[in-house]
Amino acid sequence: MFFAPAELTDQRRDEMVxxxxxxxxxxxxxSPALVALEMTPLSVIGANLVMxxxxxxxxxxxxxxxxxxxxxxxxxANLERLAKRVEELAAQRQLPxxxxxxxxxxxxxVASCQSSATVADNRQLPTDNSGPGGxxx
Numbered sequence: 001m002f003f004a005p006a007e008l009t010d011q012r013r014d015e016m017v018x019x020x021x022x023x024x025x026x027x028x029x030x031s032p033a034l035v036a037l038e039m040t041p042l043s044v045i046g047a048n049l050v051m052x053x054x055x056x057x058x059x060x061x062x063x064x065x066x067x068x069x070x071x072x073x074x075x076x077a078n079l080e081r082l083a084k085r086v087e088e089l090a091a092q093r094q095l096p097x098x099x100x101x102x103x104x105x106x107x108x109x110v111a112s113c114q115s116s117a118t119v120a121d122n123r124q125l126p127t128d129n130s131g132p133g134g135x136x137x
Contacts, residue, residue, distance in 0.1 A: 007071060008068060008071050008072060012068065013072065013078060013081075016068065016069075016072055016078075017078065017081050017082050017085050018085065020082055021082060021085035021086045021088075021089050022089065024086050024089075025086060025089040025090055025093060030086055030087070030090045033083075033086055034083055034086060034087070037079050037080075037082060037083040037086075038083070040076075042073075042079065043073050043074065043075070043076045043078075043079050044074075046073040047070045047071075047073035047074045050066060050069050050070040050073060051070050053066075054066040054067070054070070
């Protein structure tokens with residue numbers, strides 16, 4: 001590790017947990033993320049992959065961030081904190097009745113589907129059963 005301190009501060013660790021958890025929940029990827037976080041060797045393998053990829057990813061992601069990410073992944077407790085925070089944010093997103101809250105995009109989709117259905121219901125269908133040639137089948 002070249003640019004990060006020997007270990008992460010508690011404040012920086014909590015910032016990383018919060019930012020990652022919010023990104024997962026915003027994309028509604030709680031289930032795949034929790035499955036991946038429950039895998040025991042993820043922390044060791046992930047930290048080694050980050051260290052291996054730092055020379056390639058460092059210029060794009062930042063050297064300090066790559067080092068902090070490797071330190072973050074080295075400690076299994078950090079992944080448990082992340083899993084717990086993802087579960088908390090996912091639970092907050094749900095409504096008390098057990099229904100999930102709809103985002104603004106989903107509300108627009110429902111409204112557009114309803115208006116399309118209204119337009120389709122108001123159209124008159126041809127009553128002539130003769131087909132394209134004009135003769136009844």
